[in-house]
Amino acid sequence: MKLNWAAWAFITPALLVIAVFFLLPVLAGLALSFTDFDIYALADLRNLRFVGFANYIELVRTPLLWTALGNTLYFVGVGMPLSIAASLGAALLLSSRLARFKPFFRTALFAPVVTTLVAVAVIWRYLLHTRYGLLNYGLEELGFGPIDWLGDPRWAMPAIILFAVWKNFGYNMIIFLAGLQNIPEELYEAARIDGASSWQQFRHVTMPSLAPVILLVSVLTMAGYFQLFAEPYVMTQGGPQQSTVSVLYFMYEEGFKWWNLGFASAIAFILFLLMFTVTMMQLYVARHREAT
Amino acid sequence: MKLNPAAIAINSALAVAAALALFPLVWMLSVSFMTPGEASAFPPPLLPQEPTLANYRELFAREGIGRYFFNSLLLASCATLLALTFNVIAGYAFAKLRFEGRERIFGALLGAIVIPTQVAMLPLFLLLKSIGLVNTYAGVLVPVLATIFGIALVRQYALSIPDEMLEAARIDGASELRIFVSIVVPTLRPILVTLATFTFLGTWNDFMWPLIVLSDESLYTLPVALASLSREHVQDNELMMAGSVVTILPVLLLFLVLQRQYLSGLLVGSVKG
Numbered sequence: 001m002k003l004n005w006a007a008w009a010f011i012t013p014a015l016l017v018i019a020v021f022f023l024l025p026v027l028a029g030l031a032l033s034f035t036d037f038d039i040y041a042l043a044d045l046r047n048l049r050f051v052g053f054a055n056y057i058e059l060v061r062t063p064l065l066w067t068a069l070g071n072t073l074y075f076v077g078v079g080m081p082l083s084i085a086a087s088l089g090a091a092l093l094l095s096s097r098l099a100r101f102k103p104f105f106r107t108a109l110f111a112p113v114v115t116t117l118v119a120v121a122v123i124w125r126y127l128l129h130t131r132y133g134l135l136n137y138g139l140e141e142l143g144f145g146p147i148d149w150l151g152d153p154r155w156a157m158p159a160i161i162l163f164a165v166w167k168n169f170g171y172n173m174i175i176f177l178a179g180l181q182n183i184p185e186e187l188y189e190a191a192r193i194d195g196a197s198s199w200q201q202f203r204h205v206t207m208p209s210l211a212p213v214i215l216l217v218s219v220l221t222m223a224g225y226f227q228l229f230a231e232p233y234v235m236t237q238g239g240p241q242q243s244t245v246s247v248l249y250f251m252y253e254e255g256f257k258w259w260n261l262g263f264a265s266a267i268a269f270i271l272f273l274l275m276f277t278v279t280m281m282q283l284y285v286a287r288h289r290e291a292t
Numbered sequence: 293m294k295l296n297p298a299a300i301a302i303n304s305a306l307a308v309a310a311a312l313a314l315f316p317l318v319w320m321l322s323v324s325f326m327t328p329g330e331a332s333a334f335p336p337p338l339l340p341q342e343p344t345l346a347n348y349r350e351l352f353a354r355e356g357i358g359r360y361f362f363n364s365l366l367l368a369s370c371a372t373l374l375a376l377t378f379n380v381i382a383g384y385a386f387a388k389l390r391f392e393g394r395e396r397i398f399g400a401l402l403g404a405i406v407i408p409t410q411v412a413m414l415p416l417f418l419l420l421k422s423i424g425l426v427n428t429y430a431g432v433l434v435p436v437l438a439t440i441f442g443i444a445l446v447r448q449y450a451l452s453i454p455d456e457m458l459e460a461a462r463i464d465g466a467s468e469l470r471i472f473v474s475i476v477v478p479t480l481r482p483i484l485v486t487l488a489t490f491t492f493l494g495t496w497n498d499f500m501w502p503l504i505v506l507s508d509e510s511l512y513t514l515p516v517a518l519a520s521l522s523r524e525h526v527q528d529n530e531l532m533m534a535g536s537v538v539t540i541l542p543v544l545l546l547f548l549v550l551q552r553q554y555l556s557g558l559l560v561g562s563v564k565g
Contacts, residue, residue, distance in 0.1 A: 006468035007389035011397070014382035014438035018401070021416060021434050026407055028415035093306050098299035101306075107551060108310035111317065114547040114554075116497045118515035119536035122522050123320045126331070126529050134319070134336045166313070171558070178559050227408060230499045234519050248410055248500075255414050256504055268411045276406060 033265035042259055055266035065267070067242050068250040069274070071157060075246065076225045076278075079161040083221055084214070086169040091176035092206075106177075110170035117167065121234040124163045125150065128235075150236050153243035160231050160244060168224070172217045179213035180206070215286045219279055226275045247271045317540070324348070324534035331529040347534035355531075357538055359510060360517040364496055365542075367429060367513060371436045371495040372488050378438035379487060383446025384476050388453060389468075398447070401440050409435065410500070417504060431505040432513070436495055442487055448560055449483035450476070486557030489550045496543050514539040 033055055040047040059065050090109050094102060112120065127133050128149040136146045149159040183206065191201045228246040232238050238245040238253075247267060255264030319338070323331045324347055326340040351357040385391075386398050416435065417426065425431040453476065461471045477484070499515045506512055512520070518535050525531055547554060 004391050007385050007391035007394075010385035010389065010468075010472075011382045014378045014443060015397070017378060017438040018404075018440065021419075021437070022407075022409070022412050023404065025412035025415035025419060028419070029411055032415055032418075090309055093302055093309070096302050098296065098302045099306060100299075100303055105306045105310050107548070109313050110555075111544065111547075112313055114493055114497075114543055115317070116515055116518075116536075116539045116543060118497075118499050118519050119539040120316065122518060122532050122536050123316050125522070126323075126532070127316060127319075129529075132332050132334055132336050132529070137335050166316070170313070174555055174558055223406075223408070227410060229410075230515075230519075233499075233503075234522060237523075251410070251414075252500070252504075256417075261414050261418065265414050268414065272408060272411050275408060279406065 029265045029268060032262055033269050035262045037260075037262035037265075039259040042261070051262070055263050056270075058263070059266055059270065064242065064245065064250060065247075065270075068245045068247045069270075071242075071244060072226060072228060072246045072271075074157055075161060075164070075228050076222060078158075079164050079225055080218065080221050082161065083165045083169050083225075084172060084217060086165055087172035087217070088176055088210075088214075090169060090173045091180055092202075094173070095177055095180040106174075109173060112167050113170040115167070117230045118234055120167060121163065121231055124159075124166075125235050128159050128163075151240055153241045156236050156240060156244045160228075160235060163231060163235070164225070164228075168221070172221060175213060175217055176210070179210050183209040211286075211289075215282065219282055222278060222282070223275060226271065226278075247274075317544075320533045320536050320540075323530055324537045326530045328528065328530050331533075332527065347531045348538075350531060351534055351538065355521060355535075357514075357517065357535065360512050360514045361538060363429075363511060364514040364539075367432050367502075368492045368495040370429070371433055372491045374433060374437050375439065375442055375491040376484060376488055379442030380446050380477070380480065380484065381472070382438065383443045384450045384472065384480070386443065387447040387450035388455070388458060388476075402444065405440050413501065413504060420505065426505055427507050427511065429511065432502050435501060436491065442491070445487055445490075445557065445560060446480065446483055450480060453479055482553065483557070483560075485550060486553045486560075489546065489554045490557055492546065493543050493554075 034050060034052060035041075036049050036051045036054070038047075093099060094106055094109070099105070127135050130136060130146055130148045130151060133149070135149070140146060147155055149155050187205045187209070188201055191205050196204065227248055229248040229252065232244040232246055232249050233252075236244045238249050248271065251264045251267040251271070254260045254267060322339055325343040325345070326337065327342065327344050327346060330337060330341065386394060412435075420426045420431045420434065425434065457475060457479075458471055461475055466474075496513075497515065498513075499519070502513045502516050503519070506516060509517075509520075518532075518539055521535055522532055
């Protein structure tokens with residue numbers, strides 16, 4: 001193996017960076033979650049104590065954790081299917097043979113994805129403004145009373161979901177478009193010869209062929225949506241009445257506002273565990289369905 | 293012209309969808325040219341009565357947004373250069389150089405993709421604090437130097453380089469470094485553009501890590517500065533819209549120019565990731 005040293009010289013810098021600045025911190029984070037690392041330990045490491053599972057036990061007893069978990073699951077559970085439906089709808093329209101100006105429409109629909117999250121969140125905070133917001137103006141024209149989107153605990157999360165769907169649907173749309181292009185035209189032709197309507201073609205040709213793409217997209221979207229943070233940070237600051245505190249927002253506040261780094265690490269690992277479990281469940285369900 | 297009802301329905305649906313996608317961005321641009329206070333009216337005005345640059349003037353003169361713009365530009369450019377260097381060399385090696393444990397190491401890297409980066413943030417902050425990198429440009433750059441996504445992206449593309457080409461150069465006595473520089477890099481050019489675009493946009497738009505690691509206002513990136521401004525100026529919609537324009541416009545333009553590379557990278561990345 002003459003090439004060995006060159007190969008190692010090529011991969012070592014990247015591996016070293018990933019090991020030192022990612023993998024090592026992940027392990028350190030796990031260790032940290034079993035300590036009482038707080039602002040006193042930050043000042044002097046001698047104040048650091050090993051506390052076993054105390055952080056996790058305390059977390060389970062903290063109502064805000066359950067609120068944050070509930071809010072995050074709400075965001076993922078409603079936002080993910082809505083996003084995927086919007087992406088699929090847009091992709092189906094764009095891939096239609098009757099659609100005109102495809103490159104223009106594709107670019108327009110994708111544009112929100114590349115925009116800066118914080119900046120568009122600022123725009124949406126204005127769009128959703130109770131008194132001057134355009135959304136309420138439109139609703140009023142249609143005869144609905146003004147909604148206090150970001151100030152009413154019942155509406156704040158739906159507003160953030162609406163925003164997230166707008167911001168993100170273009171990403172999966174591109175993946176769906178590629179998936180749709182890979183479906184052989186003969187399948188549709190065969191279906192048409194059998195007298196299948198457009199809906200039947202969609203139901204029996206498009207959907208089954210897209211199944212692996214839908215799985216991929218839902219795994220990716222879920223992972224992204226569990227990391228909800230900037231939207232509540234900019235638009236609601238977790239409010240009103242903690243209705244938009246996500247798990248990551250909770251972790252950020254505990255870790256970097258109150259400097260309870262041990263406690264915050266435990267929150268991070270709970271999130272990780274949750275994401276891992278849900279992903280495994282998705283893959284399990286997909287495999288199960290494939291088998292039957 | 294034949295009028296096909298299905299075609300009309302599909303194209304109108306697309307037009308409505310595109311309008312919904314673009315409207316917030318167009319409106320942002322319009323409001324950014326309104327005189328202060330003009331947008332706080334009911335019904336909300338769509339176009340400025342007398343277009344003015346007052347908001348931009350205020351942003352640059354009083355709020356120092358030029359400084360944040362410079363920070364964002366510098367950090368995104370450095371991140372792009374560094375990420376290219378680390379990821380391309382490693383991605384190529386994983387694809388084309390034979391060494392013991394290659395598949396195992398790469399498999400382990402791919403496995404680590406499931407770990408959300410936020411899990412590493414708290415200890416990483418402590419690590420950077422102990423080596424004095426908190427509240428520095430370098431601190432912002434550290435997590436993007438080398439990424440598993442970047443390595444996998446380059447590797448996927450590099451697999452298509454024919455081995456004969458590399459062997460021929462080796463027989464001619466070229467060193468591995470020389471082969472990399474004069475054969476591999478030019479061949480990988482399309483994926484380099486893709487990775488560069490991804491890294492630049494990703495760093496420019498990133499919020500949580502810079503928010504954590506930067507405490508000195510003069511080091512703020514645009515998103516961090518904008519978030520802090522928006523908490524201060526809750527009522528100044530026109531000013532905030534101008535700030536959003538300054539933040540969004542550069543990445544939007546970059547995307548329009550490099551759209552093809554960006555979208556193809558998105559597909560390769562998603563299929564791998």
